[in-house]
Amino acid sequence: xxxxxxxxSRVICKSGTSxxxxxxxLDFQATTMFWYRQFPKQSLMLMAxxxxxxxxxxxxxxxxxxxxxxxxxxxxxxxxxxxxxPEDSSFYICSAMPPRTxxxxxxxxxxxxxxL
Amino acid sequence: xxxxxxxPQSMFIQEGEDVSMNCTSSSIFNTWLWYKQDPGEGPVLLIxxxxxxxxxxxxxxxxxxxxxxxxxxxxxxxxIPSDVGIYFCxxxxxxxxxYFGTGTSLTVIP
Numbered sequence: 001x002x003x004x005x006x007x008x009s010r011v012i013c014k015s016g017t018s019x020x021x022x023x024x025x026l027d028f029q030a031t032t033m034f035w036y037r038q039f040p041k042q043s044l045m046l047m048a049x050x051x052x053x054x055x056x057x058x059x060x061x062x063x064x065x066x067x068x069x070x071x072x073x074x075x076x077x078x079x080x081x082x083x084x085x086p087e088d089s090s091f092y093i094c095s096a097m098p099p100r101t102x103x104x105x106x107x108x109x110x111x112x113x114x115x116l
Numbered sequence: 117x118x119x120x121x122x123x124p125q126s127m128f129i130q131e132g133e134d135v136s137m138n139c140t141s142s143s144i145f146n147t148w149l150w151y152k153q154d155p156g157e158g159p160v161l162l163i164x165x166x167x168x169x170x171x172x173x174x175x176x177x178x179x180x181x182x183x184x185x186x187x188x189x190x191x192x193x194x195x196i197p198s199d200v201g202i203y204f205c206x207x208x209x210x211x212x213x214x215y216f217g218t219g220t221s222l223t224v225i226p
Contacts, residue, residue, distance in 0.1 A: 004158075032212055043204060044159070044216040059213075093158050102166055103147040103208050107158035 002098045003027050006108035013084055014116055020080045021111045023094030029074035030096035034105065035067075038091040050077040084115040120207055122217030129195055130225050137220040138189040139205035147208035148181050148188040152201045153219075159204060163190070195224050 003026040013019050023033055031052045036044040048069055049057040056069035066088075068080040077096075081088055091112055095105040122139045129135060139148070147166055151159035163174050165181035165188060172179055178191045188205055205217040 006158075034212075034214070036216075043218050046213060046215060049213060091156075095158075097212065102164060103212070103214075104149065104161055104164050105206070105214055106161060107151075109158045110156070112156070 002104075002106040004094065004096050004106050004108040006094055006111050008111060009109060010112045010114075012114045012116065015085050016083055018080055018082045019084055019113060020078055021092055021094075021113075023077045023079070023096070023108055025075045025096045025098070028096075028098040030077075030098065031074060033071060033077040033094055033096045035069060035077070035079050036093045036095065038093060038110075040091075044093060047079075052077075081113065084113070086115045089113055089115045120205060120215055120217035122205055122220055124220060125218065126221040126223070128223045128225065131195060131197060133195055135192040135195055135199070135222060136189060137203060138187060139207070139217045140187040141207055142186065143207070143209060144185045145207035145209060146185075147214075148179070149206040149208075149214065150177075150179050150188070150190045151204045151206060153204060154201050162203075192222075195222075197224050197226055200224050 005024045007022045033050040035047045038044045046059050047062045050069045050071040052071045058064045071077040091110050093110040095107045120139050120141045149164050150162045153159040163179040168185045169183050170181040176193045203220045206214045208214045
């Protein structure tokens, strides 16, 4: 149980295009999901908290118009990187908290975004 | 965001040796989690701690939630080659947000 998937696993796009990344909880419903960003050999940085049916809560310094988050159902959250630029290239990872498991977060496998 | 200081930054040990790493913060956390991440993959949960002073084991892994609630440590006993990876602590403040430590890169030499 507590499986989280992400799609795509890798994406390469041209500068100026938008990229959508999906995060799904496969065997549980998640009212809250989280989006992280990780640069090579660095830690995970929390970008935003995605809440089902309401607006996401963004961490300080994260541009909400740049990183659009939509949590349309209890099993799906999407992160759209709009007008991507090379500096947006990174490893994006989502996580979700199954109900009744305390505060344990389970992570997806991550999405490697490369912007040319 | 919050900063969790994790040490050591990297470790090179012989197979069979024990490993110890810790995480400290200036903030008080409600929950501490320890994760292991392999290259190009998402972190995998190892141990979760919920109470100050709590000591929890998972096989060869043991972790403790510091009494001050500002720190935690993770021990790995009798290391094996598959222990190689990056270990992260994560602390939870009020609400559901978790913040991650800077990571400890572990290399086990056979």
